[in-house]
Amino acid sequence: MKNSKMLTVLKDNLWTNNPIFIQILGICSTLAVTNNVRNTLIMSAGVTFATALSSMTLSAMKDLLPRKVRMIIQVVVMSFYVILLDILLRAYLPDVSKQLGPYVGLIITNCILMGRAEAYAAANKPLMSFWDGLTSGLGYMAVLVVISVIREILGFGTLLGFRVMPEGFVTWTIMIMAPSAFFFVAMVMWWAKTEQAKRETAKKEAKK
Template sequence: MSDVATPTAILKENVWTSNPIFMQVLGICSALAVTNLLVNTWIMTLGVVGVTAMSNLTVSLLKTFIPRKVRMMVQTLIIAFYVIIVDILLRAYLPDISRALGPYVGLIITNCIIMGRAEAFAQSNPPLISLWDGLTSGLGYMGVLLAIALFRELLGFGTLFGYQVLPNAFEPWIIMVMPPSAFFLLGILIWVAKSIMIKQGEPV
């Protein structure tokens, strides 16, 4: 963390210089699992953004009341609360996507990014800036997952958001549909991002 926590500094840090996925390498399992279709990725990451933002806000609001001994338990409780809300909403209003995401919505609870932000930021910062920190961390996660999903859906199905964009003659790459392909894409993405950072003279 930098010492000066201005909104722009937080934005830059969470989306780029310490992006949860490609710098901290957190939340990888969902990055592999849900990224073969853009629509699913979009809804899933939207859920993560909402949960990270709201749980950060709530943890920050409650932080002076939370006894130290049960700090992490309460954080987990708050996170679980928002995740279950997301799950309930999806099941009621977006049943198809809820079915496609299956257990991964519930598993947002175990996403280390959310717990990490609650513990590292919200526990020691005022509510609004914590909300912003959660929001931008979620956006950092969303950006990377959507980038991976873009390539996986395009090469694996020849579609984007379900619309055919590549000609029918295109032979879909089955590997892109399978989870391992996200490993390769993530590796490439980390390589590209770090190369840019080195060029910019950022400490890596």
């Protein structure tokens, strides 16, 4: 019983209700960090960490939470985890912290955190909320990594910093700039929605 519920949440957050291409949340960071796979991985790991833990914390305190200050407390909890992450990065991974610069702090503005807290953690048990936040973060990560792989290869000719394109390759400046992420987010949405519509009709056909 529990297992199947967890699977549903997993499938929901990775595919049928993916935060990027269905809920269209967290697009700002999608545009900003996806020109390089390494930063994308760290950033989306940070988002996953913050979403999972803040969802769990908020779910644990939901019975004590007065409605009047619900939003304020949510923001306090989320910024707590984001600042904690920032401090840890600065102390133990100074290079990464320097490269990500302001983006770590900007995780707090990522709508996925608030979205999951409102949509799931407010009505579910802490462990399931943790699982929901974790899988939401993974759904976000999956899309971002796909986009960043294409952008890094075309924009820098490298993958995770290793040269993959031949020497004479002319890099595509536009891939490094935010606008190109728009093209790719749009194409991912297009592909995902077409695919989902196809499966939907296939399912209906099968039922007939």
